[in-house]
Amino acid sequence: MAAETFVFNIAAKLLGELVSPAFQEACLVWGVESDLRRLENTLSNVKAVLLDAEDQQVHNQELTVWLRQLKEVFYDAQDVLDDFECEALRKQVVEMQGSTARKVCRFFSSSNPLVFRTKMAHKVKEIRARLGEVAADRAKFHLSPRSNDRHVVRGREMSYSFVQASDVIGRDQDKDKIVEHLMDPSDGQSISVVPVVGIGGLGKTALAKLVFNDERVIEHFELKCWVCVSDEFVLKQLLVKIIKSITSVNCSYLDEEQLQMLLRNNLDGKKFLLILDDVWNEDRGKWIELRNLLMGGANGSKILVTTRSPTIASMMGTMSPYNLEGLLHQECLSLFIKWAFNEGKERQHTNLVEIGDAIVKKCKGVPLAVKSLGSLLYSKLDERDWLFVRDNEMWKLNRKEGDILLVLQLSYNQMPSYLKQCFTFLSLFPKDYEFNTLDLISYWMANGLLQSPNENQELEDIGNQYIDELYSRCFLEDYIDLGYLREFKIHDLAHELALSLAQSECLIINGQIQNISKKVWHLSYTDNTWQNENVLKCLQKSKGLRTILSTVEGVGPSTKSFVDSCLSKFRYLRFLNLSDLSFEVLPSSIGTMKHLRLLDLRHNCRIQKLPNSICKLQNLQTLNLCGCEKLEELPKDIRYLIRLRTFLLTTKQKSLLGCSNSLRILGLYNCGNLESLVETMQVHTSLRVLRIDNCGGLISLLPTLKFLTTLEALMIENCEKLDLTEMEDNQDDFPTSLRALRFIGLPQLVAIPNWIKCSVKSLQILVIQSCPNLTALPEWLVNLESLRRLTILNCPKLSALSKEKFCLPALRSFRIAECPELIRRCQPEIGEDWHKIANASEIYLDHKRIK
Known part of the structure; x- marks a missing residue:
């Protein structure tokens, strides 16, 4: 598989920056216009043939090497252009401060302008020379110019549920057989293991979900839990996953002995069903260790295992493996048509259906291959597109039976x-x-x-x-x-x-790694790798790193040497994750990371103060301080982060300093001292998402809302003093484009605020949960013409939906739980309010699906 597949994209972005008016102006200021013009011309000529080169490299290894060389130059060129942008932003901050410009200029002091100009001119010449040298080789490949990239054309309505039975074709018989095994009490085992085995893409997981949600299974088992195992079979991680599936609580902070005890307490004497999905572990000892911990359940408890490996199925199963077969041809064709056409439209294109029939035969009964190619051809009515798939060279390659990676590769190749x-x-x-x-x-x-x-x-x-x-x-x-x-x-x-595809530039590292290529641009880690000095040594030559990411909650760099290395060695980082730090001070040298766009400092429980130098990061778009419970206050110059779009925060402050008006997403978590947001919000006229969670001191929000005219999503949770119904005299000032609204854990809420009426045409999702004093829903609720999901949970005083006719035309999902009187009134056919909700396609009463 070719690795260099998006060089065109990098070139297009570079070219876009070079020709932008803002950059052209900067070129004149810094005296590099001539060199950058020649760089632009060379880049434009190379870009014209890159799409052809990306397609042809599968037959020509030299082309792959050439594209890789180009990519290295392009990345270095991006860094040079970014230097210009950083300088322009620095000047912008200084100029916008007016009378305080001298003080601001000192705060943002940088190198002498003449030195900067000389240094940048040298860098531009070097990049232009390198690009010219590599670009000259394109003549020997005989590439053809192609100006247009493939464009995304989609029209299918999205589906958001875990698995719809109507989307799974041809598995009813398989489901019934597995359900029979799960409910069979005569197998003589205290805990039985039912293995389902099959090649990748057959739909093992989708089938397991159908079984998991089957009414017979729900009624038969007292407890159900689902765990996706995947590559790692680490006991502690599995225990955390199982307990979280049962209790919805993350217990990763507990040690293994505590987790075992908690698991036993949850399973003790209960007949349970555990799904272990996608198992790869062949170590029988590890499996027995887990199995022994699951023996505390009642007789009749079952474990359903899905795996690609017959060996694993035999090792874990207490019965013969259930071998999942491919779908029949007619079932595959029905699935293909479902994904390739809007309902009923296939009858207008019999020629395409005929070609589709031939494509389906090549998929050998694998549903994922069928769906992937069907979705690839969705909305395409040109016969040539269909023939391209049917006659593609991919089908001629030697491949294992059922191997659909090449099918996914074909879909990938057609991406923009x-x-x-x-x-x-x-x-x-x-x-x-x-x-x-x-x-x-x-x-x-x-x-x-x-x-x-x-x-x-x-x-x-x-x-x-x-x-x-x-x-x-x-x-x-x-x-x-x-x-x-x-x-x-x-x-x-x-x-x-x-x-x-990404092995040339993206890498997940661990403590055993011996070598890291200097051509790697993005790194992630899943364990305490950074405590390994060998890893830090390997990273020294990777000075062009763009991303350092942690993907596991609770695992962060615990050594100061790692943080120092990041800040001193990797000067071109765009994305730096320093979550779960175990020390109190973030070095002030963070202010030198001028290329940084995302800084993740979440769950740094010991940090009390951030250095003011963090406010020099004008390029910063995302700052995550969620879970920094000891953070006393924000730096005083936080307003200088003029590109900040996402800000997630935990702080002890009573009020917040105003941030940049570029903010789009604001999340406030566990800010117990926070009393008001009024001053903060007056400048956030572009805010689209506001989440307030566990801010117990917050009393009022309404003055704030008047400034948030572009707000699309508002989530307020566990704010016990918050009153949302005062000061509603002039409702014209409130947001008119809300699409999602969540009120959870609000004891002061006795009625739904009338200001929500301002969004009557736009509101799509309304969730009301744990509001013990809410007594009625407003009559205007029936006017929410776009509402597609209504959820009401644990509101015991709510006794009716509405006195008026209640018919929401867009309603698809309606859920009520822990509202006794309302549940009674919504009982199918016999409840007084049933006719008001019967048009919804999905109805749940007390977590049980009715329709």
């Missing part, structure tokens, strides 16, 4: 170049990692991977479009829409593809 780079970035995360859109989009943004021809489009919206596209190509799964963010995982086969 910018999306390929975002996809390969996912290789930095372990298999089964739980992503959310807010974090991932910030990660992509930090490395400049989000781009759009529309300059007015918000970066966060571009990132969401990218995620939707990856999902529509079947690369993502377990999609859950929470309104203000979405959670998902990358399919394990897609993860394998990402690893194979």
Whole structure:
């Protein structure tokens, strides 16, 4: 598989920066216009043939080497251009301060302008010479210019549930047989293990989810838990996952003995079902160690194991493995049509269905291959696109039976170049990692991977479009829409593809690593690797690093030498994760990391103060201080972070200093002393997401809301003193574009605030939970014409939906739990309010699905 597949994207971004008006002006100021013009011309000529080079490299190893050389020059060129941008931002901050300019200038003091000009002129000449030397080799490859990258064209409505039975075709018989095994009491085992084995992409996990959610299984077992095991079979990690699945509590801070005791207490005497999904461990000793800890359940408890390995199935199972077979051809064709066409439209394109039939035969009954190619062809009506897939050279390659990585590769190859780079970035995360859109989009943004021809489009919206596209190509799964963010995982086969594609520049490291290539740009770690001096030594030559990321909560660098190395050696970092630090002081040299876009300091429980020098990071877009419980106050010059878009914070302050008006996402967590946000919010006229969680001192929010006219998502949780209903005289001043609203743990809430009416046309998700004094829903609730999800949990005084006609045309999901009288009124067919909710496609009463 070719590794250099998004060089075009880097070149396009570089060229865009070079021709921008702001950069052209900077060139004149610093006297490098001539050299940069020649750099632009060379870059433009090379870019024209890069798409052809990326496609042809599969047959020509020399091309791959040439593209890799170009990429190195491009990355270095990005650093040079970024130096100019940093200087321009520094000047911008100084100029915007007016009478305090002298003081600000001292704070942002930098090298002599003449020295900067000379140094940058030398760097530009060096880059131009290197690029010219590498670019000259393009003539020997006989490449053809191609000006247009592939564009994303999607129209399919997204689905956000874990698994819909209607989306799984041809597995009813398999489901019934497995359910029979799980409910069979006559196998003579105190705890039985049912193994399901099959090749990758057959749908083992989807089948296990159908079984897990089957009504017969729900009624039969007192306790159910689901754990995705994947590559690591580490006892402590598995115990944490099992307990979290049972209790919804993260117990990673406990030691192994405490976890074992907690597990026994939760399983004691209960008939349970445990799903161990995607098992790779062949060490019988490790399995027996876990199995022995699960013996405390009642007789009839079952474990369902899914695996690709017959050896593992035989080792773990107490019965013969259930071998999952491929789908029948007609079932595959039905699945393909479901993904390739809007419902019923296939009848208008019989020629395409005929070609699709031939494509499906090549998929050998593997559902993931069928869905992937169907989604690839969705909305494409040109016969040539379909013939391209049917007759692709990929099918001629020697491959193992059922190996669908090449099918996913074909889908990957048809991605636009910018999306390929975002996809390969996912290789930095372990298999089964739980992503959310807010974090991932910030990660992509930090490395400049989000781009759009529309300059007015918000970066966060571009990132969401990218995620939707990856999902529509079947690369993502377990999609859950929470309104203000979405959670998902990358399919394990897609993860394998990402690893194979990104191995030249993305690397997950561990303590055993002996060598790290200087061409690696992005690093992540999953254990206490940074305590290993050998790793730090290996990193010394990787001075061009862009990303250092931790992917496991609770695992952070515990040595000061690591932090010092980051700040002194890796000067071009865009993304630095220093979460879970174990010391009190962040070095003031953090202010020299001028290229930094994302700084993650979450869960640094000992840090009391941040150096004011952190405010020199004008390029910073994301700052995460969530869980910094001892942080006394923010630096006084925090307003100088003029590009900050996402700010997550825990602090002891009573009020917050105003930040830049560039802020789009603000999260306040466990700020117990916080009393007011009024002064803070007056400048945040572009804020789109506001989350306030466990801020017990906060009394009022309404004056603040009047400034947040662009707010799209508001989440307020566990604020016991907060009153949301006062000062509602002039409702015209409140946000009019809210799409998601969550009120959780608000004892002062006795009625739904009337100011929500301002968003009557836009509100899509409304969640009300643990509001013990809420007595009624407003009559205007029936006017929420866009509401598609309504959830009401643990509001015992709420006794009815509405006196008026209650028919929400867009409502899809309706959930009520722990509201006794309301539950009674919503009983199917017989409840007084049933007719008001019956049009919803998904209805849950007390966590039991009714429809």
